[in-house]
Amino acid sequence: MSVQLSRDDVAKVALLSRLKLDDGELDRMTEQLGAILGYVERLSEVDTEGIEPMAHAVERTNVFRADVETPMLPREAALSNAPKTDGQYFLVPQIFDAG
């Protein structure tokens, strides 16, 4: 299961993670992620043949509630922490070229 992470691999993970890292951070991250993944490799020693994955400690499924209207957070409260809003919507930068 051994994985050697290169600095380029780490840069790709940073992009997937939507994290802009500077050069120093990329260097440190390459070293530290390598050490942690090296430690995690010991999981490959464990025989897990035929063992079901356990995603949750309480393995309940389909918890239903009645389909009735309940009070929701008012718009004003929902927008109250937005970095940019026009009072009606969250404002985002333009996504498509004006062309």
Add this chain to the structure above:
Amino acid sequence: MTIAGATTADLMAAVASGETTAVEVAQAFLDRIEAHDGSIDAFLHVSKENALAQAAEVDTKRRSGQPLGKLAGLPIAIKDNLCTKGEPTTCSSRMLEKFVSPYDATVIERLRAADAVLIGRTNLDEFAMGSSTENSAFKTTRNPWNVAHAPGGSSGGSAAAVAAGMAPLALGSDTGGSIRQPAGFCGVVGLKPTYGRVSRYGLVAFASSLDQIGPMANDVHGAALLLEAIAGGDPLDSTCLPEAVPSYTSTLEEPIAGLRIGVVRSHYGEGLDAEVNAALQRAIEQYEDMGATIVDVEMPHQQYSVATYYVIAPCEASSNLARYDGIHYGYRAPQFDDMIDLYARSRGEAFGAEVKRRIMLGTFALSAGYADQYYNKALKVRRLIRRDFDKAFEQCDVILTPIAPTPAFKIGEMADDPLAMYLSDIFTIGANLAGVPGISLPAGFSSSGLPIGMQLLAPALQEERLLRVARMFERATDWHTRRPQLST
């Protein structure tokens, strides 16, 4: 009675008898914070006016004979990752530095309904990721027993506040030991309930299959009382268990006859500090003196728990923290090129090193080609760890373990070595992976005067048993009555 530092039982009796009032109690704790938090830095925000107003309301209710909640007039410190309407909820992150919660977490609603007095917001490792509270973007909390040492984490502010007598009660959250380890380091009681026993609605998510909110207090009774007030089903959290909540405080004083305590012998070997080992051996003997039987149990997969956890928790974190996009709430970078750059800069500028590390680790372990190797493998080992617990509990009622390999380490000691910090979580992580409850309680002191904690674990939904067993030890010892000497 000296108010600051008193137990919840003493405070409640003093207020009920008219010896003091809720306002006087709140004021005494606020004064204590004012005098000592400059050197401890447990609090990010002290809710002075709100606390005094809530206390005054309790006094009014009492005078007019209205029914009072079970935490009436008791000040409580809140870990700053629990949403509290109208108050800052920062998670000790630049990302949420200016966030003011528009709603109450379910536990906060329940505290209000129980007439508690919310005294302030406590420091934590950013987004609860860490074991020392050093990962806070805002301040470094100090251990009240020795300010050169860390209080543990991530609920280090809550633990330090209780230890320093700045609040009799506190709420923490525990994903891999974040209530129990700081409780152990600061010499207080901390309980991580069964997964699902307490609603997570309004707890800022770190790793959703592991996170649990729980009580911290200066004695077992306080923890039992607070758990009683916050536990129980919640339609707003579909993982929250609907089972009825027992009255933990009413059975607390009943010892358990024929108690069987499980001990994992390999815990007490290499890697465990000699003084911690000695304190735990004395604790085991103490239980034997009370008539308990000690049973050797095997936990063969425990050695894999840290590796399992540091795959699963970062995977869940990378997904949970994707919500911080610089758009809906939280920090937005002032300058950016396009939409992707807005995300990446906002997150890159506002998250601290440990949070970035875990997001990266999780993103990698879930990425195409690696998910089977890492995430799915860890989930399978998680089931084997759970089976170890199931088998052990066929032979014993509770398992007694250390909390951490050493007493509180020094501030800065592990700052450059994240893996060493992760490895110190070895004794606490299993309970989160398996979903079982665990309690940390004071079991002695090192020769240098630092608290030594011990942990008791029980099967799912056996908090009542856990608290009674903890109380048996507490009644036979006086560790929990010691208080640190604070400088001003």
